[in-house]
Structure formats: C-alpha cells, structure tokens
Amino acid sequence: MEKLESLNFPNARIEKAADFPRGGWDNLKTYAAMTAPYYCNFTAIPKAWSGSTKGLVTSEVIVLSINTSEDIEKYQGKLRDKIVLMPATSGYEMQFTPFASRQTDERLAQLSTDLRFQDSGSRSQFQAQPIVIVASGAMGLQQRIRTLLEQEKPAVLISGGGAFNVPRSTSVSYRYGDPEPVAELILPVEAHGRMIRMINENINVSMEVEIKNEFYDNQVINNVIAEIPGTDAKLKDEVVLIGGHLDSWHGGTGAADNASGCIVMIEALRIIQEIGVKPRRTIRIALWGGEEQGLIGSRGYMENNLYNVRENKPRKGFEQFALYLNMDNGSGKFRGIYLEENDMAFPFFRQWISAMEAMDFGVLSPRKTSGTDHQSFDRIGLPAFQFIQDNLEYNRGYHTPMDTYERLIITDLQYNAAVIACLALSAAMDNGKIPPKPLSSNFSTQRR
C-alpha cells in the first residue's frame, strides 16, 4: 500500500477479503542431509503447515511400502522417531523441449482456433504429484496408514516432489488449534530417488534432519487496492479492474509467481496516470492475498462487492463491473489473450488491440485458462481474462526456490505493462462494456 501511495495513486487501501481459519505458518529452520552410506546435503523445504522435529534428528531411513493391510503390521512399533521416506509416486521425465521458449507462430495460430472446453492451463506438466500411498485407491487402507503414522509418530515424513534438484512446495491440511502435524519435508525427486534405490538394494541409509516451524493465529486475507477514479458522469462508478496476487510459496521469493504480475499492474497504472488521460470509468488495481490457498482474496472481493453468493444474487457492483485483466503465468511477454469462451468479448478486444498494431501482441484465443484469480469473476459470468505468455522457465520454477528475481526478464514485464495500460484505458474509455456470460444452470452457492 505504501508503494501505491508513493506513486500518488488515489484511494490506496487495504481491504479485508476473508478470515483465514488455517492461521499463519512460518519456517524458521530447515536442514536435511544423508549421512550414510556417505554424506550429501540436500535442498529441502518443509511442507507448509507441517510441524517441527525435536531438534536435530539422526536416524536410519525407512521406506514406507504398504500395499495391503497386512503390510501395515510390519511397521507397527518401528516408526517412532524414525525418518520415514514416503514411496515414489512418479519418476523424472526427461525434457526434450527448451525450458524457456517464445511462442511460435504455429502455436499462436493453434491457440487462436476455436477448441471449445480445452483448458490451456500451463501448470500440469511439472505439477508436484500428490502423495498417493496406494494406487488402488483403497480409502480404508489409506485411512489405516494415516492412523499408523499418527500412532507411531515418526520424526519426519519425507516425500519427493519437483525436479531439477529443486523441491516444489505443497502443504498439509491443518486448521489453527489442531494438534501440531508431524514434520514433513519435500526433497527433489533426484535426492528422494537415490535413497530409495539404495534402500531397495539393502544398503543402510541414514539422514539427519532439523525443521523448526511456527504457527500463529488471527490471520485474515487482505487485498491491496488503489485506483484512478473515473470522470464520466454516467460511467465513473463502473470499474475496469487489473490485478495479480501478492502471496507466494515459501522456498523462493515469488518473483515470477506473482510479484511479476503485481509490478506489471502497478506500472500499467503508473503509465495511465503519467500520460494524464482522464479515464471515463474507474481503473482499479487489486493485489490479491491468499491466491495460493484457493483464490481467497479475489473471491472475497467478488463476494463482498459483486455477488451475494449466499443468496445467489448480484450486488450493485456486478452491474458496474466492466473488465478484469489478470497476470499470473510468469514473467514472459504477452502475446495474446484467452477469452474464456466468451464470444461477446471478441469485438471489444479486436477494437482495443487495433491500437497496438506495431506491437507483437494480439492473438485472441477463445480458450479457457484456469488456476488463478480471473476465475473468481468468470465463475459469476463477468468478463475476466488471462494472457497468452511466452514461457520463461515458468513451468520449471514456480513454487520452488528457483522463483527469484534472477529469472525475470524486465523488458518483457515493461512490454506487458504497456499492453495492460492500453487495454485498461481502452476499456475505460469505450462507450460499451463486455456483457456478462449467462450463468450456467449448475451455478450454485456451493460452487467454489
């Protein structure tokens, strides 16, 4: 908020979006190394909301391999205070395409074709695999494994996730006030895999691990807001919204996911203010909290301002909502926009991008994207969009210690800010606005 105030954006403020019963969690110390058959330290991150070890723990490493209920018995009485490796759920997949690439003309042509209901979310390829102890999906057995771990109280549970020698963050389920969960650590698949292979060859593997985490209460999810007020007598209460999310995973600093989105939106608003045009509609910037915990900030904004989800009816802000533009796919240059299967958006964007003919931007894809804050608005039918971006190692680095400033390309971000400034201003000056999509019949207050 201080940054937005220092740029003299009017009405800079912090707005509460929602309570956060999960409470706060922070990692104060993490150390993990293999000590036998030889020493090797590992890059490791704890699972968010997991517990601490009792100081430095040194123990033989046990692989949990349970396929039937009978297997459970062989671990009874053997796991207490031990370092336990969860079994591998997926191997490393060799990558034959570049980590970073510019969108090709062929790919952009594909994206502009009308492939209904195709999700172009780009995160699936390297998504950390959830730990599935039993592939058969026998829920009874999984529950018994959970009970076993609760009774045995191992010192730490270790799983493999991420690759390229970098672990990828996830979290355990926890709500403030619950008993502290067992300590859990994520290792890169390479570190996890080599220990499992040795143990399977009957080689004794030992590790030492220390994790210190803290939990705290009274958390709320806030959004940071500012705006350039509209000036047209009839349109000034209508809002063109631009945004990205402020929160990020531990491990890295969240430079790409999603500080890059935040600084692009701030710079876009600065450009609009600097050129001195008086927008007819209000142009508002929103830096969301709690995106990584389930779009909590943007959903709270939607529920508080746009749609009464409990009563299933629009609030006043619904009618006044003109557009939302979101950036959350790394720091790559914008090449076009995904129009969320909204045919009515095409003529608007076609006109708005005509002002940017000299730029390398303008593919209008009918497709949907998922996994970020535009969905909080799209789900109630409002026009909210994400961009087609060049992939600057985003799939490789998001939610990992690699997500730092080193992997941003600032000229790409400056370019994106110019695109946002142009689109937001065009939308704020337009005589009309993109109409809402009809809500699907299965929309209900239960839908999240």
Ligand SMILES: [Zn+2]
């Ligand atoms: Zn993100």
